[in-house]
Amino acid sequence: MARILIIDDERSIRDILGQVFEYEGHEVLTAEDGPDGVDRVQDFHPDVIFLDVKMPGMDGLDVLERLREHAPLTPVVMISGHGTIDTAVEATRRGAYDFLEKPLDTARLLVTLQRALELRGLTESVAALRSEVESRYEIVGTSFTVRQVLERIERVAPTGARVLITGENGTGKELVARAIHRLSDRAEGPFVEVNCAAIPSELIESALFGHIKGSFTGAVSDRAGKFEQADGGILFLDEIGDMSLAAQAKVLRALEQGVVTRVGGASPVEVDVRVVAATNKELEKEIEEGRFREDLFYRLNVVPIHIPPLRERREDIPMLVQHFRERMAETDRVVPKEFTEDAIARLVAMHWPGNVRELRNTVERLLILAPGDRVRADDVELLASGRSPGSGLSGDLLGADTFSDFKEMAERAFILQKLREHDWNVAETARQVEMPRSNLYKKIEKYGLVRED
Numbered sequence: 128m129a130r131i132l133i134i135d136d137e138r139s140i141r142d143i144l145g146q147v148f149e150y151e152g153h154e155v156l157t158a159e160d161g162p163d164g165v166d167r168v169q170d171f172h173p174d175v176i177f178l179d180v181k182m183p184g185m186d187g188l189d190v191l192e193r194l195r196e197h198a199p200l201t202p203v204v205m206i207s208g209h210g211t212i213d214t215a216v217e218a219t220r221r222g223a224y225d226f227l228e229k230p231l232d233t234a235r236l237l238v239t240l241q242r243a244l245e246l247r248g249l250t251e252s253v254a255a256l257r258s259e260v261e262s263r264y265e266i267v268g269t270s271f272t273v274r275q276v277l278e279r280i281e282r283v284a285p286t287g288a289r290v291l292i293t294g295e296n297g298t299g300k301e302l303v304a305r306a307i308h309r310l311s312d313r314a315e316g317p318f319v320e321v322n323c324a325a326i327p328s329e330l331i332e333s334a335l336f337g338h339i340k341g342s343f344t345g346a347v348s349d350r351a352g353k354f355e356q357a358d359g360g361i362l363f364l365d366e367i368g369d370m371s372l373a374a375q376a377k378v379l380r381a382l383e384q385g386v387v388t389r390v391g392g393a394s395p396v397e398v399d400v401r402v403v404a405a406t407n408k409e410l411e412k413e414i415e416e417g418r419f420r421e422d423l424f425y426r427l428n429v430v431p432i433h434i435p436p437l438r439e440r441r442e443d444i445p446m447l448v449q450h451f452r453e454r455m456a457e458t459d460r461v462v463p464k465e466f467t468e469d470a471i472a473r474l475v476a477m478h479w480p481g482n483v484r485e486l487r488n489t490v491e492r493l494l495i496l497a498p499g500d501r502v503r504a505d506d507v508e509l510l511a512s513g514r515s516p517g518s519g520l521s522g523d524l525l526g527a528d529t530f531s532d533f534k535e536m537a538e539r540a541f542i543l544q545k546l547r548e549h550d551w552n553v554a555e556t557a558r559q560v561e562m563p564r565s566n567l568y569k570k571i572e573k574y575g576l577v578r579e580d
Contacts, residue, residue, distance in 0.1 A: 129244055132173035133157045134164035134190065135206070136182040140229070144177060147233055148240070161185030165193045173201060175243045178223075180207035180214060188214075188221060195222045202243040206231065266302050267450045268443035272435045276303065283430045284310035289382075291427045292405040294434030297484030300405040303432055304363040307403055316360030321353050323374075324366035331374045333390050336381075342391020354387045357400045367427070368408035368419060378402075379423045402427065437479040437486060444475045447483065451490040461494045469504035508543060539574040542567070551578045 131153050133144050141157040148155045156171050158164035160182055168176070176194060180187035187205060194203055202224035207214065215226040224246065225239050266277060283290055284307045292300045301320070308318045326334050333343070337352030353362060364370075370378070381387050382402060386395040404427045413419035437444070448466055456463035466474075470493075479485055489510075497506035542560075549556045553571070557564040570576075 129153045129174040129240075130171060131155050131240070132164065132167060132171055132176045134161065134176065134182075134187075135179035136160055137179070140179070140206075140231075144231070144236075147236060151237065151240075161187070161190035161193070164190060165197060168194060168198050168201075173198070174247050175240060176201055176203045178203055178205055180205055180218070188217060191218065191221050191223060200247070202246050204239055204243060266299060266306060267447050268440060269446065270440040270443045272440050273443060276432060276434060279430070279432050280306050281310065283307065283432075285312065287401060289401065289427055289429045290403045290432060291410075291424075291430070292403065292432045292434065293410075294405075294407065295436050295482055296407050297482035298434040298436060299483050300407075300434060301363070301365065303434060304361070304365075304403045304405065308361045308363075311361065311401070313360050313401060317357050318361050318363065319353050319357035320363045320365060322365045324369040328371040328374075331371060332377060335374060336377060336387045337389040337392075339389050339391035342389075346391070349389070352387065352389065354381055354398050354400055355396060358398045359400075361401045361403055364402060364404040366406055367404040368406040368410055368413055372418070372420065375420045375423050379420065379426060382423075382426050437482040441475050444486065445471050447486055448474060448490055451487050452494065455491055455494060461491065462500075464494055464497065464500055464502050466493075466502045467504065470502045470507050473504045473507040505543070508540060538570070539576070542570050542574065543576055546571075546576065546578075 131148050133141050133148075133155065135141050135144075135157075136159055138159070141159070145155045145157060156167055156173070158167050162185055164176075164178070176198070178187050178190060178194070182190075185193075187207070191203055191205070194201070199222075203222065205215075205218045205223045205226045206229060207226070208229035218226050224243055227236065227239060266273065266280075280303060290304075290307060292303050294300055304320075305318060308314060321334065323331060333346075333350075333352065335352050335354055337350050337355055338346045340346055340348050364378075377387070381398065381400075384395075385399065386397050388395045410419050410424050410428075414421045414424060448471060452463050452466070455461040474486070474489070481488075489507075492510055493502045493506055496510050497503070542556075545556050545560055546553070549559065553567055554564055557567040560567070562570075
């Protein structure tokens, strides 16, 4: 059963349409003018709207524009007794799904309704998919540095400026690139990603610019490159610092002239591509050492965006943990266990050399492997490093800043594991590790060790 709203100033039309749709088992609501119809949309949430073109007061085309604001996904079928091609074209331009002329044919009316309902279902599916994709690439955090990144994204995305994203591995450079695409006027165009570090240097030119059949061994057919595939959209050149100098020269030409030439070809191909690049290298240093073209750097670095490492925005870690926990429960069917305050505190204190990517993997590992219905600090100690339970090594042991920190972290992990092995029998543990019981008590107090529930 569908909800159908009929907006028409003629009562006879409202009655006839209502009877036809109600006979088919649908719920019908009517409105006698445009303002009344717009008001009813917000409470009724119709699946399809039938809207008269000629009405006193607010014209049907004006009502249509208002409906696009309040119910952008709802198909609107325009009906008119004075239909013209110009009116139909204008209604379609403003977002109408279809245009029917009076007197209305019942068979066509029902076919139009069926197709509109099918469109409604498809539109909602696409919207849900888009929402899922956007949430997957959501930039999470409220720290000052993240707010700065988001503000810059919002300012640069609507422009056509090229962007160079810098940051360590795992900080989320791809997320920034996708956010720029989503907020740009190219959002409906393609987003094409190229990992320059993952493609062998002898193949990078073919990958970027395409090739002609027979241009090299293995080129069995003509093939468009990434620049052509990204025409009308955004080309994301990830790890551009690893691109060969020969490929850099061709990228520079593509940026300057807006054309590319396939490997083995002679005819240039025009492309309309906005390039967003990213790297974890210091390109200024690469330029000094002759590994990166200075002119290409200035072409790419129109608007720089630097993403800070996770250790510089630790205040975002609790929010990231909650975000990953919820996403994994929705998409990966992982039990959404609660993280205790001590577990969160332990995660916040860790070094995270792999940044957000490492944190995400750790959260997933903890949700899957931690026993019980909660993730505790001791679970983090055992599982965060990716080692098997019993290793006694914390996830950031090798990420200690000083040798003194390393020794303390290692000692804590060692004592905690030995206490577990002996069921927290302090006397037996002290005997096994050949440490006076009084010293062991002091270590337990120093490191705040407590027995798990």
